[in-house]
Amino acid sequence: MSFRLDILAEDGVARLCSLNNKAMEIKVKTPIAVLPIIDYLLDNDHYAYLLKQQNIVYMTSSPDQTIPISQENHLIFQYSKTNYYTSDLRPEPLLPAQVSENTTHFFSKTCPSSMLHDEFAVEWYTQFFQEIIKEIEEEPQKIEKMNGFGVVMNFHDLRNPDILLNLIESFVSNPLIYNNIVALKIDGLFDKKMDYTSSVDTFLRLKKLFPADLLYIASGLILPYEYAFLINLGFDAIDLSYLLHTGYFGLYYRHEEGMEWVRKLHSIEEFACNCEECDVVRELLTEFSVISDIPSFYTNFALHNLRCGLMEIERVRKNIQRGSLSTYLERKSQLSLLLLSALRHIQKNYPSIFNSTQSLNKETSLPCTTPLSYHNPNVEQYRQKLRHNVEPRPNTKICIFLPCSMGKPYSKSKSHRNFIKIIKNAAKKWYKYISEVIITSPLGIVPREIEEVFPAAHYDISVTGDWDAEELQLTSREIVDWIKKLPHNVKIIAYLHGGYQKAFELAMQIIESEEKSTITYSIPSNIDEFSDAIIHSLEELTKQETSGRIGDSLSNEEQSIKMIADFQFGTGAGTALIGSAARFLQSRNDNIKTINGFESHGKLQLGRYLRSSGHITLNYQGGERLSEQPGIAVTLNTADISGTTIFKPGIEHVDEGLCAGDECVILGPNSEYLGVGSLVVRSETYSRMRRGAVVKIRKLKKEGE
Amino acid sequence: MSEKIALMIKKQTRMLRDRAKERINKHTNWNLQKPVTSWIAEDRLHDEMGYEFTIIFRTCACSWARSDDAGCTMCGYFNDKGPDSILQSQILDQLQYAISKHLKKLDEIQKEGKKTTIKFFSSGSFLDNEEFRPETRIEIIKQVVNLPSIHNILAETRPEFVKEDSLKSLMAVCNEKPLELGIGMESSNDYVREILINKGFSSQNLKDSIKIAHKCGVLVKTYLLLKPPFLNEKTAIRDAVQSIKDAVTWGADSISLNPVNIQAFTLAELLFNHQKYRSPWIYSVISVFQKALTQEILDRVLILCSPSAAGKERGVHNCHDKACNSTWLKIMNEFISTQNMDIIDPKNLPYEECSCWGEYNLFLERSPI
Known part of the structure; x- marks a missing residue:
């Protein structure tokens, strides 16, 4: 009896699933660690303790391996027996005679054990796939009883894994396989650190061939700092066998810093870790002076490494739950050039896979710590939505560009409270014709109306006043796009300085060269000038417009609701949602505002606006209004x-x-x-x-x- | 389906063999009066400890390696071949050279009261008429049979050359001393032997030749391979255990387990260089003995194991620790010399002495190679 995989949530491509086994009432959550059962280690108390942890899956190397009774409440992944061919050249069966209730069987072929060359591998896999299909065809009841199986694919000695993709495609397209496969264990694809990026390409291509509700297990020479990246690619489980191996080689995992040879760690102080195994080592080192004299010394390192791996998977899971995997990954990539280049590779080459799949319905903070953050998927998705969905208010007469502030949302910060006061004082009744836009990096621009949406109120960046070329270029592009959307004859006031000003001026240059026309704008240098500039612009405006009441009749609040809805649901959604009028009503919970239409005496609820994420959740009526969207x-x-x-x-x-x-x-x-x-x-x-x-x-x- | 795999393995082996040939052809200054090598060392005989006197002749190479089938995937003895034009008289010269070199030692052994086995290796087949003419064979045996302390004679051959008449003609000159034929059975599994090792004969051929040998009163020693290329450690142990059991039932008089060592210009070396193959662990050798042998088998059959390059990277080895390797090789040798199962009883073995025992267990369970 295998498990059932339910996807609970997704963060970009990474996801949170639960593995259910009804028969044994086992339920675990991915990303999950796969721990090998090594008979030799079973006597070790520390290992036995690790095995008792809740969120792990066991892996046994053959059906014959006995599992201690105390561990029956875990899922077990089990390999085929070591198999080769009988004397009449017939393959030995891959399926075991019997599969227990909590076990998932993995088809694995052990002979020939290594690939001579890629052509050989094609032949090897052709045989392997044929053997699997033949066995499934012969014993359909068994497969039904097993309720799904896994397949182990080994890429570790292939020069070009891509040559297998066609073969795999035809294998998976077989309905017997497609309907019954529940897990895929990918061995050794990420072993070659030199070809890391091409391995990423291969995996992403491979993933397209399989159904989405499949458990992907990464295995091979991978270290904990890579886990976040692999899980971000779509792996759900990590096989920790290699960490055990490293311990016996004499390698010690130094948390973020990678591996270090034990023999180079001379003194006790150098074990910068507090786990139980390291405590044991410290004690032993006081008794013995020569490391190699200590019996089963290396087991401690193996288990220490294992612990590091388990901990890392926990961390990644937490980050997916919070929706902050992308920032966690950026931080991780600072520790390894390998990850840095891999991350840049996917940012550059797979925007459609990683950026447009990001949901902005989040509340987590988004620290932008590195240049990688300029292309953080959340940021990219924000820019994309802003560019395509949001139009400036149609009644804008003056557009004011302001610098960003440390406090978020902006309007709560000291500087912006001041700006708003000045603008209100200067504009008086014309205030609703002024639209404010905040310039910032790496988001580009944030219109005042949507300043509470994720990630505008959640990002943070270390400000030094110096903007680098990429920031300037990205931001100016956003400004250009926004200004092009503004109605004609809008007065532009940019109360900016330093990098903000540079970005703005760059944007102006771009517009000039693209539109072949100059745009007039003013850059006041201090508060008084700023105030004067607004008054001056308004005077011109009132001269032109004699009626005093211009165009659109929506209030500021309505404009805000409209723009948020546009941002979230696409252009036109706002108008459809609020109809002729709507308003926010502060709910008893500080975090929630309800959006009410004017019908039923202003009590028609359309949806709720969550201030912590800037996200609208629709009500029945609200949804009805958007049903054509x-x-x-x-x-x-x-x-x-x-x-x-x-x-x-x-x-x-x-x-x-x-x-x-x-x-x-x-x-x-x-x-x-x-x-x-x-x-x-x-x-x-x-x-x-x-x-x-x-x-x-x-x-x-x-x-x- | 397996044919394609077999063809690829054969093709690759042939390519490597051609490369080896090119290198051998560059040799000009052969000294064909000397054998490749010869030595006298301690060895386990059927009933007691004694000595071996080994002579490796330089001939025109193994018939299988000479052929288009290019030889076995782990065998690099082809590299020791002489020119194709080597004369039979030169082979006799080689014998004379070896005898004169070791005659003194043989005398000493006789004085000690010990016995010696004389072993004729040629990196080919002793019974192959291309390598050794029938009259050369008889001449060789005649010359050695009356040397001091010589107790029995061992020669290696492929099974297709085991013919009744040639054996009888040899037995006639053996002077009642036992003659033993060493045959490379490698594995009892035809897939492993014919496809993965590219050995070129079936189990039936082997059983037939054992029968012929026994009929002529010749003993048979079978060589089994531990961990041929393309088998991983765990499968290799399983294969070797099964092969030992089968070899016993097929009638072998002694069984020699040969852990693969990596020789030049072989497929094994190619895989080794690409980190797709690791030579077997000494633990595996012990493990095979533990699983396959019983007292009953030991009473009937002599079990041998004298690995080449033992303890080295290219031979059977555990970790890089010299002390660990020598400890375990000592245990193995002690078992071979006493044929006593108690020595390899898991309870008596110092498994926890070296950290590589843990590594080995992991390797066994998890490693694809």
């Missing part, structure tokens, strides 16, 4: 739904570009409106998964409504 709908194949979750088989289509955690509108088979919910998985995962939850329903049409 393109790009946010989930279409079902039946109108008859119950419960709180919609699963894959009930769904006809999920609009492209939706990410996990996004709000969505649920439509019936004839595009009739049914309710609102939020997505569990992104649209791309949905299209490749075989089963599992897709949408969590929030509000559904009631009977008779």
Whole structure:
């Protein structure tokens, strides 16, 4: 009896799944550590203790291996027996005679054990796949009883792993495999550190061939600092065998600094670790002076390394839960050039995979610590949404550019409170015709109306006043795009200095060269000039407009709701949502504002606005108003739904570009409106998964409504 | 399906063999009057400890390696071949050289009251008429059979050359001294032997030749390979254990377990250089003996193991620690010389002495090679 994999949440490509085994009532969460059961170590108390931990999976090397009874409440991944060929050249069976309730069987082939060359490997895999399919065809009841199986693929001595992709594709397209495979263990793909980036390419290509609800296990020569990166690529489990090996080689994992030879660590003080194994070593070192005299000394290092690996996986899991994996990864990459180049590689070459899959429904802080953060997926996704979804207020007459502030959201900071006071004093009744835009790095620009959305209120960057070339270029690009969207004849006041000013001036140069026309703007140098500039601009404005009441009639608050909705759901969503009028109502919870339409005496709830994430969660009526909005709908194949979750088989289509955690509108088979919910998985995962939850329903049409 | 794998292995082996040939052809100054090497050392005989007197002749090479099938994937003895034009008289000269070199030592052994086995190796087949003409063979035996302390004679051959008439003609000149034929059985599994080792004969051929030998009153010693290329450590142990059991049932009189050592211009070396192969551990050798042998088998069959390059990177070895390797080789040699199962009883072995025992256990469970 194997496990069932349910995707619980996704953070970009990385995800949080649960592995359920109903028969034994086992439930564990990925990313998970896979711990090898080594008979030799079973007598060791420390190892036995590690095995008792909750969030791990055991791996045995053959069905014959006995598992101590105390460990039966864990999932077990089990390899095929060592197999070769009988004398009449027939392969030995890969399937075991019997599989216990909590065990997942992994097809693995051990002979020939190494690849002579890539051509040889193609032949090897052809045989392997044929053997698997043949056995499954011969024993369908057994497979049904096993409830899924895994496959071990070994890439460690392939020069070019890509040559296997066609073979694997045809293997997976076999319905027997596609319907029953639950796990894929990828051995040795990331062994060659010189070809790390091409290994990443191979893995991403490989992933496309398999269903999405598959457990990916990374194995081979990988060290804990790589875990975050691999999990970010989409691995769900890490095999820790190599860490044990390193211990016996005499390598000691120094947390963030990588491996170090034990023989180079002379004194006790150099074990900068407080784990139990290191304590044992410290004690032993006081008794013995020569390391090699100490019996089973290296076991302690192996277990120390193992502990480091387990801890790292816990950390990564926490970060996925919080939605901060991308920043964690940036921090990790500072410790290893390998990761740095790999991360830059995926930022540069796979924006569609890693950036557009980022949900912005988060509350975590986003420290931008390195130049890598300029292209952090959250940041990129923000820029993308701003560029495509958000239009400046149509009634803008004056656009004021302001520098960012340390405190977030900006309007709560001292400097911005001051700016707002000055602007209000200067503008008086014209205040609603002034739009404020904050210039910042690495986000580019943040219009005042959406300053609370993630990541505008959550990012932080160390400010020195010096902007580097990339920052200037990225920011000016955003300014250019925004100014191009502004109505004609808008007065531009840029109360900026230093890098902000440089970025702004660069933007002006770009516009001049692109539009072949000059734009007039003023850069006041102090507060008084700033105030004067606003008054001066307004005077000109009032001269032109005699009526005193211009164009749009929406209030500032309505503009804000509209722009947030636009940002979240796409252009036009705001207008559709608020209709002719709407307002915020502060709820009893400080964090929540309700959005109310003016109908039913202003009590028609459209949705709730969460200030901590700047995210709107829709109500039934709010969803109804957005039911025509393109790009946010989930279409079902039946109108008859119950419960709180919609699963894959009930769904006809999920609009492209939706990410996990996004709000969505649920439509019936004839595009009739049914309710609102939020997505569990992104649209791309949905299209490749075989089963599992897709949408969590929030509000559904009631009977008779 | 396996044919394609077999073809690739064969092709690669042939390529390496051609490279070896090129290098050998550059040799000009052969000294064909001398054998490749010869030595006298302690050895376990069927009933007691004694000595071995080994002569490795330089001939025109093994028939299998000469052929288009290019030889075995782990065997580099081809590199010791002489020119194709080598004369039979030169082979006899080589014998004379070895005898005169070691005659004194043989005398001493006789005075000690010990016995000696004389071993004729040629890195090929003693019974191959291309390498040794029938009259040369008879001449060789005639010359050595009456040397001091010589108790029995051992020669190596591939099974296809084991013919009744040639054996009988040899037995006639053996002077009642036992003649033993060493045959490289390598593994009892045909897939391993024919495809992975590219050995070129089936189990049936082997069983037949054992029968012929026994019929002529000739003893048979089978060589088994521990960890041929393309088997990982765990499978290799399984294969060797099964092979020992099969060799006993097929009628071998003595079994020599040969852990693979990496020789020049072989497929094993190619894999080794690309870190796709590791020569077996000494622990594995002990483990094979523990699993395969019983007192009953030891009573009937002599178990031998004299690995080349033992303790070195290219031979059977544990870790890089010299003390560890020598401890375990000593245990192995002690077992071979006494044929006593108690010596390799797990309870009596110093497993915890070196850290590499843990490493070995992990390697066994987890390593793909």
